Each structure stands twice: as C-alpha cells, then as structure tokens.
Amino acid sequence: MAVPAELKYSRSHEWVRVEGDTALVGITDHAQAELGDITYLELPETGRMLAEDEIFGTVESVKAVSDLYSPLSGEVVEVNSEITDAAETINQDAYGAGWMIRIKMSNPEELDHLLSAEQYEQLIRE
Amino acid sequence: MTEQTLKRTPLYETHKRLKSRLVPFAGWEMPVQYSGILEESRAVRNAVGLFDISHMGRVHIYGKGALALLQSVTSNNVDALGPGQAQYSLLTNPSGGIIDDIIVYRKDQEDFLVVINASNTDKDLRWIRVHAPDTVTMEDHTEQTSMIAVQGPAAPQIVSQMAGEDLLSVPRFGFRKASLFGQPATLCRTGYTGEDGFEIIVPAAASEAVWNRLMESGGVPCGLGARDALRIEAGYPLYGHEIDDSTSPVEAGLMWVVKPEKGDFIGKEAILALQERGASRRLMGLVLQERIAPRQGYTLYVEDREVGVVTSGVFSPTIQKGIGMGYIASPHAKAGGTVLLSVRNQMLPAKVVAKKSLIGR
Numbered sequence: 001m002a003v004p005a006e007l008k009y010s011r012s013h014e015w016v017r018v019e020g021d022t023a024l025v026g027i028t029d030h031a032q033a034e035l036g037d038i039t040y041l042e043l044p045e046t047g048r049m050l051a052e053d054e055i056f057g058t059v060e061s062v063k064a065v066s067d068l069y070s071p072l073s074g075e076v077v078e079v080n081s082e083i084t085d086a087a088e089t090i091n092q093d094a095y096g097a098g099w100m101i102r103i104k105m106s107n108p109e110e111l112d113h114l115l116s117a118e119q120y121e122q123l124i125r126e
Numbered sequence: 127m128t129e130q131t132l133k134r135t136p137l138y139e140t141h142k143r144l145k146s147r148l149v150p151f152a153g154w155e156m157p158v159q160y161s162g163i164l165e166e167s168r169a170v171r172n173a174v175g176l177f178d179i180s181h182m183g184r185v186h187i188y189g190k191g192a193l194a195l196l197q198s199v200t201s202n203n204v205d206a207l208g209p210g211q212a213q214y215s216l217l218t219n220p221s222g223g224i225i226d227d228i229i230v231y232r233k234d235q236e237d238f239l240v241v242i243n244a245s246n247t248d249k250d251l252r253w254i255r256v257h258a259p260d261t262v263t264m265e266d267h268t269e270q271t272s273m274i275a276v277q278g279p280a281a282p283q284i285v286s287q288m289a290g291e292d293l294l295s296v297p298r299f300g301f302r303k304a305s306l307f308g309q310p311a312t313l314c315r316t317g318y319t320g321e322d323g324f325e326i327i328v329p330a331a332a333s334e335a336v337w338n339r340l341m342e343s344g345g346v347p348c349g350l351g352a353r354d355a356l357r358i359e360a361g362y363p364l365y366g367h368e369i370d371d372s373t374s375p376v377e378a379g380l381m382w383v384v385k386p387e388k389g390d391f392i393g394k395e396a397i398l399a400l401q402e403r404g405a406s407r408r409l410m411g412l413v414l415q416e417r418i419a420p421r422q423g424y425t426l427y428v429e430d431r432e433v434g435v436v437t438s439g440v441f442s443p444t445i446q447k448g449i450g451m452g453y454i455a456s457p458h459a460k461a462g463g464t465v466l467l468s469v470r471n472q473m474l475p476a477k478v479v480a481k482k483s484l485i486g487r
Contacts, residue, residue, distance in 0.1 A: 035165045036147075036351065036434065039441040040417040042470075060164040060419060062441045063351055087417075091162075 001035065001124065002029045008111060010071040011051075013105050015095060015106035016114060019102075023072055023111075024097040026057065030124045035061040041071050041087040043100055049074045050103065052110050054078055057100065076098070078102035135180035136330035141377060144347055148193070151350060152245035159349040167355050167443035169346035169425040174278035176203065176345040177353055183247035184447065188237040188255070196230060196238060200256055203399070207232035208476055212299045212316060213478040215383050216375060217242075217250060222396030223371040224378070226250050227243065228361065229316060231301055238389065239327075240247050241273075241300055243365045257392075271332030276321035276340055277348075279301045283453075284343040285313060285324045288336070293324070307335040319353065320360025355440045358449060361411055361481030367422060367438040368409055368451055375455065377405040379481060380421055407434065408459035411479040412450045412467070416440060418474060419448035420467050433458045434465065435481035444485045476484040 003009075008016040017024040032038065040060040050056050050070040057068040077100035082101050083089045090098035105111075115123065132155040141148060146157035157178065160166060169175045173446045187196065196204045202215035211232055217225035226246040231239040242250045246390050249269065255264060286293040289304045293313060296302055301314035309332035317323040329335055340349065354364070363378055375384050375397060386394055412420055419437030425432055439450030458465060463478040 035439075036159055037162045039419070060417075060441065062355055062419075062443065065419075065421060 001033060002095065003117045003121050003124075005117045007029055007095070007117060008071070008114035009117065009123075010069065010114055012121065013071045014069060014071050016071050017099075017110070018111065021108070022077060022101045023074070023105055024099050024103050025071060026094060027068065027090065028120070029094045032094045032098070035059065035064065035066065035113050037062050038087045038090045041084050041090070041100075043079050043084060044076050046055060046079055050074060050076060052107075052113070059087070068100070071114055072103055072105055072107070073102040074106040076101050077104045133181070133269070136333040137178045137179055137180060137274075137337055139155060141178065142465060142483075146347065146360070149350075151242070154244060156181055157349040157350045160347045160428040163349075164443045165357055166346060166348040166352035168329075170278045170321055170352065170356055170443055171214055171347060173322075174276060174277070174280040174284055174345050175319075175348040175352065176340050177275040177277065177348050178272070178334070178337070179275050179325070179372070180268075180272040182268070182273055183240075183242040183244060183250065183266065184264045184271055184273065185240045185242065185251065185254075185269055186238070187240055187258075187262060188234075189263045190236060191222045191259045192236040192238055192262050195254070195258050197388060199254055199392050200230060201384040201391060201393070202231055203315060203385040204232065204238075205388065206385075207246040209234050210300055210302055212301055213383070214299075216377070217253060218391070218393030218397065219371060219397065220392055222374045222376075222393045222400060224365070224369040224373055224375065224380075225253055225371060227369060228438070231314065246365060254273055268363075270326050270330055270338075272330050274326045274328075274333065274336060274340070275317050275319075275323065276326065276345060277317045277319040278346065279322060281321070281323035282315075284340060284345060285326065287343060288339050289313060298322075298398060307332045307473040311336075318360075318362055321356075321358040322360070327429065338416070339372055352443075355443055356440075358438050358440045358451065359442055359444055359485045361451065361484050363409070363451070364438060374400050376400045376463055377407055378409045405456060407453040407455055409437070409451055409481065410454050410459050410461070411481045411484040412436065412439070412452055412465070413445075413479055413484060414448035414467065415474050416474065416476055417446065417448060418469055420450035420452070420469070420476065425468045426476070427468060428458050449484050450484060451484075454478065
C-alpha cells in the first residue's frame with residue numbers, strides 16, 4: 001500500500017496535503033483497498049465550517065458505508081465535484097484525482113495531532 | 127469467536143497465493159474478494175465465476191429411517207426426490223421459525239447429503255441428531271471434502287470439459303457422481319447466485335487441482351462479497367438477515383418449499399396457523415433510483431409512519447443502483463408500491479418489488 005512520505009495522516013485513514021494555509025484531504029490507499037469498490041460519495045458544500053474529527057461526508061462501497069472525518073478544523077473552500085459522479089476514482093488514484101475537499105485551516109497547530117507517513121505505516125501494519 | 131482459531135478450507139493456500147482478502151466468517155478464514163466485488167459479480171453474470179464454499183456444512187445422513195427423519199425435520203417433501211435429485215428446504219422449529227435453510231440431496235432411498243449454512247452447522251447437527259433414531263447414521267464430511275461453486279452462463283461448459291462428459295443434460299437441482307483427477311466427485315446443478323452452474327464436492331486432496339483447472343478454463347475467482355451481492359440480486363434469503371429462528375416461511379415468502387400434504391413435520395401447525403390468519407409483515411425486494419444502497423437495519427416509512435426494516439442491501443453490480451430486501455407491514459408489502467428509506471438525513475423513495483424481480487430478469 002502506498003503511503004507517500006510528504007503527507008500527514010489521521011488514525012481514521014484520511015490523508016492531508018498542506019498547501020499554504022489550506023489542506024487537501026482524501027482517504028488513503030489502505031482505506032480504499034479495505035473498502036473495496038467505492039460506489040457512492042457524499043461530500044459537504046463549500047463554505048461549511050468543520051471541526052477537527054467532525055464527520056464531513058460518507059463513502060459507500062458495494063458492501064459497506066463509512067463516515068469521513070475531518071482531520072483539521074476550518075472552512076471547506078473547494079470540493080472535488082468530479083468524483084461525486086465517478087466515485088471509483090478514489091480506488092484508482094486515492095492521493096491524486098481522488099482528493100475530496102480543500103480546507104482553509106483555522107488552527108494549523110492541529111497538524112501536530114496527525115501521523116507521519118512512518119507512523120501511519122506502523123498503524124496499518126498492526 | 128475471536129478467541130477461537132479460525133478454520134481454513136483446503137483451498138486456503140490457493141486463496142493466499144491469489145492475493146485474496148481473507149476475513150473471518152462463521153468461524154472460517156474465507157476470501158471476501160479477489161479483484162473486486164463489481165468485477166467478480168460481472169464475471170458470474172456474463173461468463174463464469176468460482177467460489178470456495180467449503181465452509182458450508184456437508185452432512186451425510188443414511189440408514190433405515192433417514193427418509194422419515196428428514197421428512198419430520200424439514201418442510202419440503204423429501205420423498206418427491208428421486209435418486210440424483212436435490213431440493214431447497216427449511217429446518218423449522220415447533221413455533222414455525224426457520225432454524226436454517228438447506229439443500230437436501232437424495233443419493234438413494236435412505237441415503238442423503240444435506241448442505242447447511244456454516245454459521246449453523248453445530249446447531250443444525252444437534253437439532254437433527256435429537257430426532258434421529260439409532261438406525262440412522264450422521265457423518266459430518268465438511269472438513270475432509272471441499273465444495274466449489276462454478277456459477278455463470280459458461281459454467282456447464284467448463285465443468286463438462288473438466289469432467290470429460292456432457293453435463294448439459296443434468297437438470298437444475300439434479301446431481302451425479304463423477305471422477306475428477308482420480309477422486310470421486312459429486313457434481314450438483316445447484317447454486318445461490320441466480321445463474322446456471324454447478325456445485326462440485328470433492329475430497330480435500332483434489333480441491334486445488336479442480337480449482338486450478340477451472341481457472342485455466344476461464345473461471346474467475348470470486349469471494350463472499352460477490353456471493354452476497356449476487357444472492358441479493360437474485361432475491362435469495364440469507365440466514366441471519368432475511369430468516370432466523372423467529373421468522374416464518376409465511377413472512378419470508380418461502381411457502382413454495384413448505385409441503386403440508388406430505389404429512390407431519392416439526393413446525394407445520396404453527397406455519398399453517400400463521401398462513402390462515404395472515405402474516406403481519408412480508409419480505410419484499412427494494413430498488414432505489416440512485417447509487418445509495420439500503421443496508422441491514424435501515425428503517426422504511428410510508429409518509430411519517432414506520433412500516434418496515436431492511437434485512438440486506440447492496441449496490442447492485444448488475445443494475446448499478448442500490449437494492450435490497452426488507453420486511454414491510456402487509457398492507458404496504460405490494461409489488462409496485464413505494465416506501466421511503468431513511469438514509470442518514472434523507473428520505474429516499476424505494477420501489478417495492480417481488481424478490482425475484484429485483485434486477486428485472
């Protein structure tokens with residue numbers, strides 16, 4: 001399973017890519033593999049204010065439903081609308097075209113609560 | 127369950143080699159998927175898929191009184207079977223509930239094979255044994271044999287090729303003996319996917335050779351995930367979802383395997399009494415207009431009244447919509463009607479259909 005070194009990770013299997021004062025969020029390669037074929041996705045509207053660990057959406061696979069948790073607090077400034085009609089993109093490219101939302105961070109110190117690639121690899125090995 | 131060691135089928139190493147995702151299921155370590163549920167399901171609908179179902183209980187029941195025993199513990203008419211014929215049936219309890227759904231294979235006058243759900247094997251064996259006379263022998267062959275389901279339009283052809291004989295003449299629910307790789311095999315024209323196909327029982331030692339040969343002939347390895355999606359599409363019940371010890375065949379739409387005219391059987395009076403007064407709920411199929419799937423436990427409404435509950439649901443690989451089954455209060459359990467499915471914070475209309483027409487085939 002790919003775990004890019006430059007990203008941060010949540011224990012609930014979201015990844016974070018910091019770009020200036022914003023953060024791009026998606027789910028990890030490990031998460032998409034565990035879910036299997038992703039068939040449906042619900043994402044928030046732009047402008048929504050999220051708290052750290054708040055549910056921001058839902059992902060359905062053939063077999064199961066999972067909540068998505070925001071790794072950071074802030075405002076949703078961009079939503080990847082291309083994948084809501086093509087949820088399988090997440091299976092194909094979890095760290096690229098499968099990104100979900102961009103958050104304008106209101107408390108960048110929360111980044112310290114996230115795992116490094118090394119720590120996340122440890123987590124999914126357990 | 128987590129404290130116990132999981133059992134492994136004779137094909138365990140094969141599943142590992144094929145990089146399937148293995149999960150605990152009914153006390154067994156089983157493949158839930160190989161390439162993906164969608165791809166595997168499509169293979170079964172369009173060509174042929176292979177399933178390791180060795181975890182299912184296989185019990186031989188034979189000796190003087192075996193027929194009478196099975197007549198008394200099952201709901202279908204076992205004596206309607208000739209040698210080489212099988213039937214879907216139910217083990218029912220005195221209150222008319224369903225202990226398990228099973229397949230009974232008649233090998234000879236007083237010689238039967240019964241295939242039961244893995245999760246119920248111990249319970250079923252205890253139940254049948256309690257009612258068995260001393261003259262009847264029950265042998266659990268689950269662990270020394272393997273069972274492989276070959277399902278899909280191309281299944282009869284590849285099984286015929288492997289067996290070296292034309293099996294197209296074997297009727298649905300018929301079975302015959304064969305020799306595969308020098309081992310005695312039973313080839314049954316049964317399955318639980320809604321497709322044509324065979325279920326093959328072979329000694330454990332031959333299972334890998336059979337599996338590999340079927341893969342070489344184009345059989346796509348499929349896991350329990352695809353098996354569940356396909357059986358929901360076909361409207362087939364699963365113990366623990368649509369049926370259990372407290373559900374009646376009257377509610378579950380399974381009266382076609384209840385044959386009161388055969389004579390007495392355990393649960394008959396309770397089942398007939400419920401049929402007479404009418405069930406308050408019925409198992410129906412549900413089809414959504416979108417890709418959101420109903421899931422077990424979701425509530426169904428008409429206007430703002432709760433009228434039912436979802437028992438199984440899945441994203442249908444065939445029609446690419448959410449589908450499922452659920453119990454609906456009888457006045458609303460009519461094909462052609464609409465109920466509302468509560469999903470997260472929305473109410474979505476779900477079309478009520480007969481179970482067998484979930485994917486409109």
